[in-house]
Amino acid sequence: MNIEDAAQATQTYYCLDCGVCTGSCPVSRVLPSFSPRIMVEKALLGLGDELLKDRDLWSCLTCSRCFERCPSSIDFPEFMRLLREEAIKLGTQPAYSHHGMLQTIMELQTQGINQRKTDWAREAGKVAEKGDTFFFVGCMPYFQVIFRYLGVDSLSVSQNIIKILNGAGIEPVVSDDEHCCGHDMLWNGQVETFEKLASHNLEVIRASGAKRVVFNCPEGFYTFKRHYTEHFGDLGFEIIHFYDLVAQMFEEGSISVENGVGPITYHDPCRLGRMAKVYDGPRDILTRLAGDNFVEMERNRENAVCCGTSGWANCSTGSKQIQVERLKEAQATGAKTLVTACQKCQIHLTCALSNFEMDLELKDLTSLLAEAIT
Amino acid sequence: MVLGGGIAGIQTSLDLAEMGIQVHLVETLPCIGGKMAQLDKTFPTNDCAI
Amino acid sequence: MTRELLDLMGIDKERLVLEWVSSAEGGRFAEVVTSFTQKIKDLGKNPLGVAA
Amino acid sequence: MAAEFEPKIIAFCCNWCAYAGADLAGVSRLQYPPNIRVIRVMCSGRISPDFVLKAFQMGADGVLVSG
Amino acid sequence: MTYSHLEEVSGEVGAFQLKVRKKARYVNEDLCTGCGACVEKCPTTVEDAFNVGLGERKAIYKYFPQGIPSTHCIDAENCRQLGQGKKCGICAKVCQAGAVDYEQQDQFVDLEVGAIVLATGYDVFDPSVIPEYGYGRIDNVVTAIEFERLLSASGPTHGHLDRPSELALRVEIAALDKDLKKFNRQIDKLEEKHGKKTAEFVKEFKAGQAGEDGDFERWASLAEKAAVAEEKLAPLNKKEAAAHTAKKLAFIQCVGSRDFRFNRFCSSYCCMHSVKEAMIAHEHDNETTSSIFCMDLRAVGRGFEEYKLRGGKSANIQYIRGRVAEITEDEAHNPIVWYESTTTRTVEHETFDMVVLATACVPSAGTPKLAELMGLDLDENGFFKTDSLIPLDTSRPGIFVCGCAQGPMDIPESVAQASSAAARAAEVVFTAPKAASGGGK
Secondary structure (H helix, E strand, O other): OOHHHHHHHOOHHHOOOOOHHHHHOHHHHHOOOOOHHHHHHHHHOOOHHHHHHOHHHHOOOOOOHHHHHOOOOOOHHHHHHHHHHHHHHOOOOOOEOHHHHHHHHHHHHOOOOOOOOOHHHHHHOOOEOOOOEEEEOOOHHHHHHHOHHHOOOHHHHHHHHHHHHHHOOOOOEOOOOOOOOOHHHHHOOOHHHHHHHHHHHHHHHHHOOOOEEEEOOHHHHHHHHHHHHHHHOOOOOEEEEHHHHHHHHHHHOOOOEOOOOOOEEEEOOOHHHHHOOOOHHHHHHHHHHHHHHEOOOOOOHHHOOOOOOEOOEOOOHHHHHHHHHHHHHHHHOOOOEEEEOOHHHHHHHHHHHOOOOOOOEEEEHHHHHHHHEO | OEEOOOHHHHHHHHHHHHOOOOOOEEOOOOOEOHHHHHOOEEOOOOEEOO | OHHHHHHHOOOOHHHEEEEOOOOOOHHHHHHHHHHHHHHHHHHOOOOOOOOO | OOOOOOOOEEEEEEOOOHHHHHHHHHHOOOOOOOOEEEEEEOOHHHOOHHHHHHHHHOOOOEEEEEO | OOOEEEEEEEEEOOEEEEEEEEOOOOEOOOOOOOOOHHHHHOOOEEEOOOOOOOOEEEOEEOOOOOOEOOOOEEOOOOOOOOOOOOOOOHHHHHOOOOOEOOOOOOEEEEEEEOOEEEOOOEEEOOHHHOHHHOEOOEOOEEEHHHHHHHHOOOOOOOOOOOOHHHHHHHHHHHHHHHHHHHHHHHHHHHHHHHOOOHHHHHHHHHHOOOOOOOOHHHHHHHHHHHHHHHHHHHHHHHHHHHOOOOOEEEEEEEEOOOOOOOOOOOOOOHHHHHHHHHHHHHHHOOOOEEEEEEOOOOOOOOOHHHHHHHHHHHOOEEEEEOOEEEEEEOOOOOEEEEEEEOOOOEEEEEEOOEEEEEEOEEEOOOHHHHHHHHOOOEOOOOOEOOOOOOOOEOOOOOEEEOHHHOOOOOHHHHHHHHHHHHHHHHHHHHHOOHHHHHHOO
16 A cells, blocks of 8 residues: 555545644644644655655554544544555664564564463453353553563453453453454554454454453454454454443443542543543443542543553653643542553553652552452 | 525515515514524624624 | 563573673683573474574 | 484673673683574663563574673 | 424425414414513523523513514413413513413414425534533633624623623622522521620530520521631632633634534635624724634635735734644633644644634524425435525425525525525416415415
8 A cells, every 4th residue: 555545545635734633633742843734744745755754653642633633534543554554664663662572572472472371360260261252351461571660460450350250150261372462563554463463363262152252452442343344354253342341230230339439530542432432431430439539631532632652662752741741630630540441551651650759549440340349 | 485584584575575475484483583683793894783 | 571471472481591690700601501502402492483 | 303403592691791701711712502692782781671582583492691 | 473383285386285383472462562571570580592591581581682573472381380380470460461371372374375485594503512622611612603692782791701601600609699698687687686696606606605595506507508608709709800801712613614524514604704703802892802713714705805804904813724623721711722823833722711613504403304394305414405506496396495594605695595585486476377376475
């Protein structure tokens, strides 16, 4: 796909040059050289080659704030993604964070390693090898190890999900063979790696005989929902987010919670909110947990701001600035706890928080829920 | 019959009436005037709207 | 931490060692290398099976 | 399969410690196996987990970090 | 016929049979003199639709002061007597003409006409579906039509640009004031009865020296309530005293129009509407400055471009190229506008006193239903479908459309279309078979 096709696919030609994208962009506010509008303009003026060499190509957080508001419905994140694919073909190296360690792990996964990912699952509760419900864990076991120094307890999130599912009488399938969903590789322009990871995952899930796959990770959820179907057609199973399942459980009465947390506020992850349009599920849980003690930040739901970096690439001073601003915004609500629904947000915001004295605690929604279940 | 008693409806009705045709003007609200009655002045001359 | 990661990926963590050798310890270096090579020989090939 | 398996081992060596040690071993004519490929780094603190993972990805059978 | 709905349509060009429901006004139109005595005494207040919710009216009301016919009308839903089954009847008592008639029923009128002209107008786009503009969440973000009412001498603020946040503040203060006065009246009575000042009494009561009396519990609680209300009032009054009318205005163009998410079309009149509002605001108070945020200011009409330039030169209007990305709010309820100025290529933010959204002109809510009733087609934007070369003819012969029911347009264009529609309709009526001539048009 060349630049012209990319422009066609994302209807970039409709650009009104109005500047809503740049005005909305969290990166443009901290790095004035970055402007989605000018990037689109360049592509339309036939200066695409310049764009592919531009380091700013990797600065976009693909948070979709611009797409949400674009009056011409130009899918700018997707446009960036397609250009990155093109840039990778030219041999450009993206600016990976954490020395590219996570990308290496993802690549290693395509080379047929035998993972030992699931020992923790049996510790947490009952899991099956075959069954109707497949729990797609994602990268939590890796995060658990890599980001231990931040005190982020990623794996407990997955363990809590197994506990809650067990409590509702569901014995999910958890697999050692499950690979990374490929989200980060896709957004880093490495489509081949993505396809390898994805087709392997589909095989694993199909072999388990699952009729539905449960996700907690917003990225996995969104990637399956959108990009897996784009690349592989009908998947043959249902994709469901854990919070939807929780909503069902509340309705059936199979779980109940104690109201008494707070004051808390909630950070919408971009993959879950703007991209998958899941806004109310988490809020319903939070209201049940905290009642009136749940307060919204000024910028919430569609207007929420990204956690500062995405796809394990390009963590810069700009990212820090975005993160700190977000934390301050959370604090301004009077909340003592900032709840996130994405482990990446959790990791990034915790990293920013560790550098400041701030009376704020970060917590994962699932873990919060698990603690409150009676 | 003219349906709608805004500026367009009123104008149509007046014109028809002037031609000697009997007009029924039907408006849902209690008064005619429509949106234009809500306006204060009109452009480009800043004339009063009512 | 890296050893745990390797473990997660099914790469034997014994394949990675960290040894402190000072510049004056030529003998110790040779010793470390010899024993580690032996250990790897016992463990066999890298499970990734990449031809290198 | 060959008579004996000859592993490939990557050794990350600190310029000031182990690398000099290896040098000394050479000067002192001490024998050590030839399976090792030494990569000199300015400090063993320079080595990130990714170096190790990359080494394995490229087909190393073992990694020795030495400082 | 005002206050009426079209219920049924049959027949064809030259001879349409219609059934119109004339809703009960509960006021006899022939007797009502429009004096307004009933309004003065009516105990029920409701939001005023004419002032788009910014003001209040009574349950018996006239839609707007200069409204024609100059007859009052009871809003049955909110009326104590009619809607809520309570005893009231005040308006009937005060009406000297004896026009109020609670027994009035809806009437059906059958008409036979030769041609029908649809002039059903438009609705204003509801911007609360655009989350980034915060309409409905941020008090001082208003729509153009709300701003128009605020500017109007006959509007809720008599033309002063009081900010909605301050209007809300005043309502809050008034409610607290009312409570406080009530408490103080009761306290005064108690003071008189017991011959003691409240301060003195409270001191004794707290020390347990007041003794026993049926009144004392109540007195103490009243004193406390009054103190709480006073405490709440003090900061509000301070804020109210510091309040000023809006002097720094932002106008945001293309809200809900030229937008793939909502309406793709250009609403055509809003650019000039905003310029006009900015000029009137400046005329009202010479210190007012306005910024108009637009992609391009579409001044398409005779004298419009000059009007725009005049606004820039003599009415402190600044035109900024760039569509606004989002609006946030600071502690003083001032909206902050975030945008990229595409001329300087920088992301800016600026604080204003009030933001006016130039909302799109959308098909009126009843359009699809009416189209179904009459068997008409709608175009892709939901307006009545016409052909570009015969812009007044709908898809059914004998039915014509004009004004904003056909598409967004400004007043002169509406008037021109209206006259043409009249001509088209007249043509049908004059050439129609004799059968239809009884009903005229």
